Amino acid sequence: MSDLAAAEAALRASGLPLGAPLVLLAETTSTNDLAKAAAREGAPHGSMWVAERQTAGRGRQGRRWTAAAGESLLFSVLLRTPCAPSRLPLLSLVAGLAVRDAIAAALATDTRVVVKWPNDVLVRDTKGSALRKISGVLVESMLAGSEVEGIVVGIGVNVHTRSFPDELGGRATSLALEGAPAPSRGSLLHDILAGLARDAPLVAASGLVPIHDRLSRADGLAGREVEVGGVRGIAEGIDREGRLLVRTPEGALVPTSSGEATVRGDLVAR
Numbered sequence: 001m002s003d004l005a006a007a008e009a010a011l012r013a014s015g016l017p018l019g020a021p022l023v024l025l026a027e028t029t030s031t032n033d034l035a036k037a038a039a040r041e042g043a044p045h046g047s048m049w050v051a052e053r054q055t056a057g058r059g060r061q062g063r064r065w066t067a068a069a070g071e072s073l074l075f076s077v078l079l080r081t082p083c084a085p086s087r088l089p090l091l092s093l094v095a096g097l098a099v100r101d102a103i104a105a106a107l108a109t110d111t112r113v114v115v116k117w118p119n120d121v122l123v124r125d126t127k128g129s130a131l132r133k134i135s136g137v138l139v140e141s142m143l144a145g146s147e148v149e150g151i152v153v154g155i156g157v158n159v160h161t162r163s164f165p166d167e168l169g170g171r172a173t174s175l176a177l178e179g180a181p182a183p184s185r186g187s188l189l190h191d192i193l194a195g196l197a198r199d200a201p202l203v204a205a206s207g208l209v210p211i212h213d214r215l216s217r218a219d220g221l222a223g224r225e226v227e228v229g230g231v232r233g234i235a236e237g238i239d240r241e242g243r244l245l246v247r248t249p250e251g252a253l254v255p256t257s258s259g260e261a262t263v264r265g266d267l268v269a270r
């Protein structure tokens with residue numbers, strides 16, 4: 001039996017405000033696309049789409065997200081949380097942290113699992129300091145004028161995967177490869193939703209402060225040499241506006257708010 005089969009009943013019993021109604025699909029194009037289309041048709045807060053397989057899974061910055069059928073947790077949840085457009089980027093950080101915490105719990109470690117700003121989740125290997133990607137988050141929003149009508153949080157987590165395509169060249173990992181005992185997509189889904197349900201309304205209402213300490217402890221880029229949007233230097237944390245702070249060789253501390261952090265040195269992530 002699939003480790004997702006019991007998820008709907010378990011989520012209903014948990015009383016979480018997210019995860020219902022739940023649509024569980026053997027195959028779809030992209031759960032984010034389904035969620036966005038349903039949001040436009042009036043789907044309620046908490047609606048969720050989970051797929052065993054996606055034929056057109058999407059990542060950030062136009063990348064594709066590929067996963068073999070049944071091996072990953074692939075889902076999108078719709079938030080109707082009141083949120084100013086300027087705070088939308090913070091919800092990506094909230095989602096990344098919720099995923100990090102759920103994966104850390106599944107691996108029974110608090111130190112090996114980190115967030116790569118803005119919202120990838122990576123696992124440090126047990127031997128050295130190399131970090132491999134285990135999850136990615138794609139947050140998309142629907143605006144009506146200056147109002148946020150809906151926020152789709154799409155998450156992919158490598159769970160049972162034991163081998164990755166060559167092009168990922170050792171840059172990806174999974175709960176199974178990291179030695180999680182009997183990883184379950186259903187319980188991972190529950191834990192991620194619990195984190196999101198707790199933190200998203202707080203951050204949407206009052207900014208990053210309620211989670212800033214936890215996010216800083218989970219920051220996998222701190223102290224690493226990075227390049228973001230043409231700024232190169234040493235990452236010195238995430239500020240309360242959710243920006244990555246980069247110390248340039250000239251000594252300036254530059255807050256960077258968009259783009260992807262490329263890392264020099266031994267951090268490896270797709």
Ligand code: BTN
Binds near residue numbers: 056120
């Ligand atoms: C990234 O790493 O760039 C983000 C990847 C997000 C992938 C998830 S899988 C479920 C949801 N549906 C999609 O098409 N994308 C997200």
